[in-house]
Amino acid sequence: MNITSKIDRRAPLFVAIILCLHITVAAQQSIPLITNVPGRNTISLNGSWQVIIDPYETGYYDYRFQPRGDGYFKNTQPQSPSDLIEYDFDSSQQLQVPGDWNSQDQRLLFYEGTLWYKKSFDYQRKDRKRLFVYFGAANYVADVYLNGEKLGRHEGGFTPFNFEITSLVKDKDNFLVVKVDNKRRRDAVPTLNTDWWNYGGLTREVALVEVPSTFVEDYVLQLRKGSLDEIQGFVKLNGATAGESIAVEIPEAKIKHAVTTDSKGYAQVSFPAKLQLWTPENPKLYEVVISTPDNSLSDRIGFRSIDTRGADIVLNGKPIFLRGISIHEESPLRGGRAFSEEDARMLLSWAKELGCNFVRLAHYPHNENMVRLADEMGVMVWAEIPVYWTILWDNQDTLKNAQNQLGELITRDRNRASVILWSVANETPVSEPRNVFLKTLIDSARALDQTRLLTAANERHYADQTTQVIDDPVGRYLDVLGCNEYVGWYDGLPEKADGLTWKVTLNKPLIISEFGADALFGKHGGKAQRWTEEYQKDVYEHQIAMLKRIPSLRGMSPWILTDFRSPRRPLPGIQDFFNRKGLISSRGERKQAFFVLQKFYKELMTEGK
Ligand code: GCU
Numbered sequence: 001m002n003i004t005s006k007i008d009r010r011a012p013l014f015v016a017i018i019l020c021l022h023i024t025v026a027a028q029q030s031i032p033l034i035t036n037v038p039g040r041n042t043i044s045l046n047g048s049w050q051v052i053i054d055p056y057e058t059g060y061y062d063y064r065f066q067p068r069g070d071g072y073f074k075n076t077q078p079q080s081p082s083d084l085i086e087y088d089f090d091s092s093q094q095l096q097v098p099g100d101w102n103s104q105d106q107r108l109l110f111y112e113g114t115l116w117y118k119k120s121f122d123y124q125r126k127d128r129k130r131l132f133v134y135f136g137a138a139n140y141v142a143d144v145y146l147n148g149e150k151l152g153r154h155e156g157g158f159t160p161f162n163f164e165i166t167s168l169v170k171d172k173d174n175f176l177v178v179k180v181d182n183k184r185r186r187d188a189v190p191t192l193n194t195d196w197w198n199y200g201g202l203t204r205e206v207a208l209v210e211v212p213s214t215f216v217e218d219y220v221l222q223l224r225k226g227s228l229d230e231i232q233g234f235v236k237l238n239g240a241t242a243g244e245s246i247a248v249e250i251p252e253a254k255i256k257h258a259v260t261t262d263s264k265g266y267a268q269v270s271f272p273a274k275l276q277l278w279t280p281e282n283p284k285l286y287e288v289v290i291s292t293p294d295n296s297l298s299d300r301i302g303f304r305s306i307d308t309r310g311a312d313i314v315l316n317g318k319p320i321f322l323r324g325i326s327i328h329e330e331s332p333l334r335g336g337r338a339f340s341e342e343d344a345r346m347l348l349s350w351a352k353e354l355g356c357n358f359v360r361l362a363h364y365p366h367n368e369n370m371v372r373l374a375d376e377m378g379v380m381v382w383a384e385i386p387v388y389w390t391i392l393w394d395n396q397d398t399l400k401n402a403q404n405q406l407g408e409l410i411t412r413d414r415n416r417a418s419v420i421l422w423s424v425a426n427e428t429p430v431s432e433p434r435n436v437f438l439k440t441l442i443d444s445a446r447a448l449d450q451t452r453l454l455t456a457a458n459e460r461h462y463a464d465q466t467t468q469v470i471d472d473p474v475g476r477y478l479d480v481l482g483c484n485e486y487v488g489w490y491d492g493l494p495e496k497a498d499g500l501t502w503k504v505t506l507n508k509p510l511i512i513s514e515f516g517a518d519a520l521f522g523k524h525g526g527k528a529q530r531w532t533e534e535y536q537k538d539v540y541e542h543q544i545a546m547l548k549r550i551p552s553l554r555g556m557s558p559w560i561l562t563d564f565r566s567p568r569r570p571l572p573g574i575q576d577f578f579n580r581k582g583l584i585s586s587r588g589e590r591k592q593a594f595f596v597l598q599k600f601y602k603e604l605m606t607e608g609k
Contacts, residue, residue, distance in 0.1 A: 045133075191391050
């Protein structure tokens with residue numbers, strides 16, 4: 001057992017930047033975001049919740065559209081027969097949490113609006129314990145109340161948030177009420193127009209998190225950028241004063257490192273560590289234990305370095321090729337938003353069956369089960385925030401909202417070895433306000449995490465009939481260039497790819513983050529007949545041949561693993577409100593193109609790629 005407490009001179013700046021951004025994220029949330037909730041002492045509030053569908057927001061506004069003092073959050077019961085109360089959670093319908101409302105009740109399939117959730121619970125209060133209520137996600141705006149008191153509001157449908165309820169909780173008959181509104185707004189993130197279903201509700205787990213009065217709020221333990229044998233990071237205690245002692249242990253490696261907190265509860269961490277490095281072939285995870293005198297928290301963390309070298313993406317010092325597929329957070333067989341470990345295991349197993357070592361989790365942060373399972377299964381991850389298509393670039397609140405979602409994503413997942421890329425945008429139109437908006441996001445991400453690569457799914461344009469150019473101005477701020485292209489579907493016929501050349505102006509790794517074509521499983525015909533499996537197969541064959549000719553190509557994530565619901569796809573008998581670009585149907589059936597990509601990935605694997 002070796003004990004090290006050497007202070008690393010480089011750490012002060014790194015921690016100062018983290019501290020100020022941590023404050024930014026916290027400011028947009030009433031209190032700091034607690035990380036590694038799966039590793040904590042929790043009481044699940046999952047299960048049946050009573051709900052009230054409220055399209056006119058009668059539970060929030062009076063007839064003058066002024067916020068009411070006696071809204072549904074009061075959960076008022078009539079005290080006498082003459083009392084006039086026009087709602088009653090306890091005799092209202094129930095929905096399952098976690099779960100979107102659209103796939104649980106046919107009447108709500110297309111519903112966009114407000115829906116109220118109520119959950120009653122008892123809780124035995126304890127000395128020197130604090131209590132938080134934690135939400136894995138709620139789409140899109142959540143107003144949260146406990147026992148009639150407002151706890152706060154969260155905006156953003158795909159990232160976690162929590163509120164402290166220590167002073168408000170009672171031993172008996174607590175009622176937690178959440179107003180969830182998934183109405184789309186022009187100034188929101190995403191904005192009005194998306195090609196995915198706007199599933200509403202408490203789409204991920206809800207839990208009570210019990211912690212000691214001083215607890216480990218957040219931490220980062222990763223290899224220092226550019227190092228293969230030095231761990232660097234921090235531990236943040238909540239409720240601590242200066243001089244609190246913390247131990248960071250990796251028992252399997254016989255490492256125990258002692259640090260102390262500064263006045264803000266922060267402790268810098270930096271120590272040498274000769275560890276088995278995480279790779280897709282050997283996704284080694286170590287149990288890491290962070291303990292204070294009266295508390296300990298453990299996590300399973302993989303250690304790997306990810307970097308670029310010219311046009312190469314380098315994992316633990318070795319160039320890699322990302323054999324990927326794009327995935328939406330939808331449970332194909334059950335329908336609706338995916339949230340469980342089973343959902344994640346099914347999606348990632350299908351990706352591995354394809355021969356993938358990489359997945360693009362599009363277009364928003366997926367649930368924590370997905371990235372923790374990717375850690376275990378050895379699948380590298382592209383994580384993204386929904387800055388999608390044409391956002392309001394000049395709107396400062398929109399920027400803050402995007403920054404907050406990015407901050408919450410990074411705070412939740414920056415100890416996940418599988419996550420190698422943060423993406424700040426998808427198919428956004430080049431303009432100065434847009435460039436500034438994305439640059440700000442890129443800077444925010446770099447300040448929160450220096451160890452991972454920054455990218456975005458950008459577009460390309462034609463220099464002439466046959467030359468495609470990738471020269472998005474934001475590319476200069478990115479580590480890896482992402483590009484979506486639909487040669488053979490939105491852009492010409494499949495064979496068009498044969499005559500195209502690619503001009504990539506920057507010497508950086510390129511990932512073709514989308515290509516593909518729609519096909520209805522079981523629909524067959526000539527390869528020039530759209531919507532058939534033969535057409536989709538043909539697109540893949542021409543695409544793969546074309547992409548092989550791009551010198552700086554270091555990865556791809558074709559669009560998409562499975563068919564998924566989209567309100568933009570009404571074509572009867574074929575789409576029926578599904579985007580059919582999946583290689584697997586919504587019933588789990590593999591289309592012909594699935595095997596084309598699988599064969600290509602097998603070839604790459606035999607070439608050691
Ligand atoms: C776009 C977009 C996807 C969309 C896909 C399609 O590139 O990024 O969200 O689903 O094209 O049109 O199928």
